[in-house]
Amino acid sequence: MPPKTLYDKIWDAHLVTPETDAPAILYIDLHLVHEVTTPQAFEGLRGRGLKVRRTDRTIATMDHSIPTISRSLSSVDSQAADQVRRLESNCREFGVQLFGMDDRRQGIVHVIGPELGLTQPGQTIVCGDSHTSTHGALGALAFGIGTTEVEQVLASQCLLSRKSKNFAVEFDGALRPGVTAKDMVLALIGQIGTGGATAHVLEYKGSAIRSLDMESRMTICNMSIEAGARAGLVAPDETTFQYVSGREYAPKPKDGAWDRALAKWKALPSDQDAVYDRTVRIDVNSLEPVITFGTNPGMSIPITGHVPDPSNTADSSARARLEGALKYMDLKPGQQLLGHRVDVVFIGSCTNSRLSDLRSAAGVMRGRKVNPAVRVLVVPGSQEVKRQAEAEGLDRIFKDAGAQWREPGCSMCIAMNGDQLEPGQSSVSTSNRNFEGRQGRGGRTFLASPLTAAATAIEGHIADVRSLGGF
Numbered sequence: 001m002p003p004k005t006l007y008d009k010i011w012d013a014h015l016v017t018p019e020t021d022a023p024a025i026l027y028i029d030l031h032l033v034h035e036v037t038t039p040q041a042f043e044g045l046r047g048r049g050l051k052v053r054r055t056d057r058t059i060a061t062m063d064h065s066i067p068t069i070s071r072s073l074s075s076v077d078s079q080a081a082d083q084v085r086r087l088e089s090n091c092r093e094f095g096v097q098l099f100g101m102d103d104r105r106q107g108i109v110h111v112i113g114p115e116l117g118l119t120q121p122g123q124t125i126v127c128g129d130s131h132t133s134t135h136g137a138l139g140a141l142a143f144g145i146g147t148t149e150v151e152q153v154l155a156s157q158c159l160l161s162r163k164s165k166n167f168a169v170e171f172d173g174a175l176r177p178g179v180t181a182k183d184m185v186l187a188l189i190g191q192i193g194t195g196g197a198t199a200h201v202l203e204y205k206g207s208a209i210r211s212l213d214m215e216s217r218m219t220i221c222n223m224s225i226e227a228g229a230r231a232g233l234v235a236p237d238e239t240t241f242q243y244v245s246g247r248e249y250a251p252k253p254k255d256g257a258w259d260r261a262l263a264k265w266k267a268l269p270s271d272q273d274a275v276y277d278r279t280v281r282i283d284v285n286s287l288e289p290v291i292t293f294g295t296n297p298g299m300s301i302p303i304t305g306h307v308p309d310p311s312n313t314a315d316s317s318a319r320a321r322l323e324g325a326l327k328y329m330d331l332k333p334g335q336q337l338l339g340h341r342v343d344v345v346f347i348g349s350c351t352n353s354r355l356s357d358l359r360s361a362a363g364v365m366r367g368r369k370v371n372p373a374v375r376v377l378v379v380p381g382s383q384e385v386k387r388q389a390e391a392e393g394l395d396r397i398f399k400d401a402g403a404q405w406r407e408p409g410c411s412m413c414i415a416m417n418g419d420q421l422e423p424g425q426s427s428v429s430t431s432n433r434n435f436e437g438r439q440g441r442g443g444r445t446f447l448a449s450p451l452t453a454a455a456t457a458i459e460g461h462i463a464d465v466r467s468l469g470g471f
Contacts, residue, residue: 003270003271003272003273003274003275004270004271004274005166005203005270005271005274005275005276006139006203006233006235006268006269006270007141007164007166007201007203007231007233008166008274009122009267009268009270010122010123010124010140010141010268011026011141011163013122014026014027014028014029014124014141015027016158019162019163022160023160023161023162024160024161024162024163025158025159025160025161026124026158026159026160026161027124027157027158028057028124028125028126028153028157028158028159029057029123029124029125030057030059030113030118030119030123030124030125030126031054031057031058031059031125031126031127031150031153031154031157032059032060032061032109032110032113032118032125032126032127032129032132033058033059033060033061033087033096033109033127033128033150033154034060034061034062034063034064034087034109034127034128034129035062035063035064035065035066035083035084035086035087036064036065036083036128036129036416037128037129037146037147037150038060038086038087038090038128038147038150039083039086039087039090040147040151041128041147041148041150041151041154042086042090042093042094042151042154044148044151045094045151045154045155046093048155050154050155051094051095051155052094052095052096052154052155053154053155053156053157054157055094055095055096055097057157058096058097058154059096059097059099059113059118060087060091060096060097060098060099061098061099061100061105061106061107061108061109061112062084062087062098062099062100062101062106062409063106063107063108063109063408063409063410064083064409064410064414064416064417065079065080065081065083065084065416065417066080066084066101066407066409066417067407067409067417067418068377068379068406068407068408068409068411068417068418068419069406069407069418069419070407071101071102071407073085075418076417076418077418080416080417080418084101088100094154099112103383104383104384105248105382105383105384106382106383106408107380107381107382107383107384107385107408108349108350108353108381108382108408108409108410109127109129109350110127110129110131110132110134110135110218110222110350111350111353111354111381111382111385111408112381112382112384113125113134113135114134114135114137114138114214114218114243115247115382115384115385116247116248116249117244117246117247117248117249117250118249119135119138119140119142120138120140120244120250120251120261120265121138121139121140121236121240121244121264121265121268122139122140122236122264122265122268123135123140123141123142124140124141124142125140125141125142125143126142126143126144126145126149126153126159127142127144127145128144128145128146128147128149128150129144130144130225131144131222131223131225131350131351131432132144132145132231133221133222133223133224133225133229133230133231133232134218134221134222134350135218135221136221136224136231136232136233136234137214137217137218137220137221137232137234138214138234138236138240138243138244139233139234139235139236139240139265139268139269140233141201141231141233142231143230143231144225145159164199164200164201164229164230164231165199165200165201165277165278166200166201166203166274166275166276166277166278167197167200167201167202167203167229167276167277167278167279167280168202168203168205168276168278168279168280169188169202169203169204169205169206169279169280169281169282170205170206170279170280170281170282171184171204171205171206171207171208171209171282171284172206172207172208172281172282172283172284173207173208173283173284173285173287174207174208174211174284174285175208175211175284175287176285176287176288177466178289178451178464178465178466179284179287179288179289180216180219180289180360180449180450180451181212181216181217181219181220181449182219182290182351182352182430182448182449182450183287183288183289183290183449184208184220184282184284184287185219185220185222185223185226186223186290186291186292186297186300186447186448187282187287187290187300188227188280188282189223189226189227189297189298189300190290190298190299190300190301191280191282192227192280192298193227193228193298194226194227194228194296194297194298195227195228196227196228196298197224197227197228197229198228198229199228199230200228200229200230200277200278201229201230201231201232201233202224202227202229202231202232202233203232203233203234203235203270203276204217204220204221204232204233204234205234205235206281208284209234210237210239212239213239213356214239214240214243215354215355215356215357216356217234218354219351219352219357220232220234221233221234222350222351222432223297223351223432226296226297226298226432226433227298235268235269235270236265236266236268236269237269240265241262241265245258288302288303288304289302289303289448289449289451289452289464289465289466290302290303290448290449291303291337291428291446291447291448291452291462292434292445292446292447292448293307293308293325293326293329293331293337293446294322294325294326294329294434295324295325295328295329295434295435295436296325296434296435297432297433297434297447299322299325299434300447301337303337303338303448303452303462303464304336304338304464305336305337306334306335306336307326307331307332307333307334307335307336307337308322308333309333309334310322310323310326310333311333328436328444329426329444330444337446337462338461338462338463338464339461339462340426340446340461340462341373341426341460341461342374342426342427342428342446342456342460342461342462343373343374343375343421343422343425343426343427344374344375344376344377344412344421344425344426344427344428345370345374345375345376345377345403345427345428345429345453345454345456345457346376346377346379346411346412346413346419346427346428346429346430346431346439346453347361347376347377347378347379347403347430347450347453347454348377348378348379348380348381348406348410348411348412348413348430348431349379349381349410349411349413349429349430349431349432350381350410350413350432351413351430351431351432352430352431352449352450353379353380353381353382353385353408353430354381354385355385355388355389357430357450358378358380358385358389358394358450359392359394360449360450360451360454361378361398361450361451361453361454362394362397362398362454363454364451364454364455364458364465364468365397365398365401365403365454365457365458366397366401368401368458369401369402369458370401370402370403370457370458371457371458371459371460371461372402372460373460374456374457374460375404376398376401376402376403376404376457377403377404377406377411377412377419378398378403378404378405378406379406379407379408379409379411379412379419380406380407380408381408382408383408385408386407386408401457401458403457406419412427412429412431412439412440413429413431413432413433413438413439414438414439415437415438415439415440415443420439420440420443421439421440421442421443421444421445422440422442422443423440423441423442423443424442424443424444425440425442425443425444426443426444426445426446427439427443427444427445427446428446428448428452428453428456428457428462429445429446429447429448429453430447430448430449430450430453431445431447432447433445433447434446434447446462451465452464452465455467455468
């Protein structure tokens with residue numbers, strides 16, 4: 001049998017019908033749903049007289065449209081409130097388990113999956129959200145699907161899909177102080193571009209990946225889609241197994257379930273001689289904190305770098321995109337971002353709202369004050385993250401510094417829940433997208449790590465956390 005990659009192994013194990021002229025039929029282990037991409041899907045089932053085929057493999061939560069300033073729907077618009085209410089009624093009608101706004105397990109869908117042990121190595125996982133790739137950090141094949149496909153999986157627990165190519169990304173070396181997983185993935189996207197991994201599944205490898213904790217691996221896999229990839233994967237190892245062990249939905253030692261699962265998981269890593277269609281290697285030893293300057297995640301530079309000059313870009317279409325981005329962001333070629341004034345700092349999203357992210361931001365803010373010209377939102381990724389952060393006193397650090405401590409949700413990442421920028425305002429955000437209007441009509445977004453965001457909140461302008469000392 002020829003050697004296989006991690007992706008090959010998971011794909012083959014879930015193949016119901018092979019791909020021919022038509023897409024393959026792939027079995028789905030876990031279907032995660034939320035309030036935005038499900039109303040039409042449930043309506044489709046209702047119109048056809050169908051049921052949800054596997055309610056035991058379907059989990060719903062609320063995250064995109066819910067308010068974070070409180071749990072009252074009065075602070076969001078009528079469309080957002082209607083989405084929340086329709087998810088509640090649809091889950092009751094179709095027998096789907098829902099972690100509603102008042103449930104202790106509620107949170108951003110890509111935070112609670114791993115947190116609860118729903119996400120496990122070797123699974124296929126889908127959700128009507130592009131950042132489903134997050135779950136690949138645990139060695140699961142996870143990707144986003146559209147509303148029509150959500151209906152398809154609800155009805156059949158299967159999905160029509162075409163196989164992607166294999167793309168290895170080898171991160172080697174050791175991160176320097178002040179540099180994080182967010183900087184690693186922004187550097188990758190800056191190198192290969194937002195379409196660089198189109199039609200591929202990324203597998204992240206190398207010593208720098210192995211040294212990361214699970215939450216940092218999730219940050220990297222989360223942004224795989226921003227490079228155009230179908231999904232992102234990290235092979236499971238002892239760090240993975242220790243993370244999953246003991247979680248609510250994880251296999252239990254009783255009756256040998258954990259040992260059986262572990263034996264399967266240990267066989268998942270890519271075979272030694274497995275062939276990849278493409279490989280990129282990045283040495284992180286010299287990596288600096290990275291920040292975006294434009295209107296897609298591939299427009300990034302080191303924090304001490306300078307905005308590129310479009311006139312140096314030979315390709316006319318790329319030059320036009322860069323010129324348009326700089327105009328929208330109100331930046332000049334050659335300028336440094338350090339010292340650039342911002343109005344809002346957002347620490348949260350499915351990319352960087354976990355406990356380790358909040359700890360790193362709190363470490364910067366401890367004993368300091370937020371610049372009075374900056375509004376700072378700190379939004380935990382789940383009720384569990386919120387409880388743990390408060391037990392450690394992180395909420396008090398943020399509030400004492402002058403930041404707002406919010407309820408869990410997607411918040412300003414997507415600006416459809418009352419949290420948004422005003423036209424012309426700029427933000428440093430730990431989220432994953434900086435498209436025009438992503439955080440509010442006319443808003444300008446600089447993507448960065450929680451460390452860079454926290455330093456910016458203190459300084460009142462884009463700042464290098466290493467200049468604050470302690471690194």
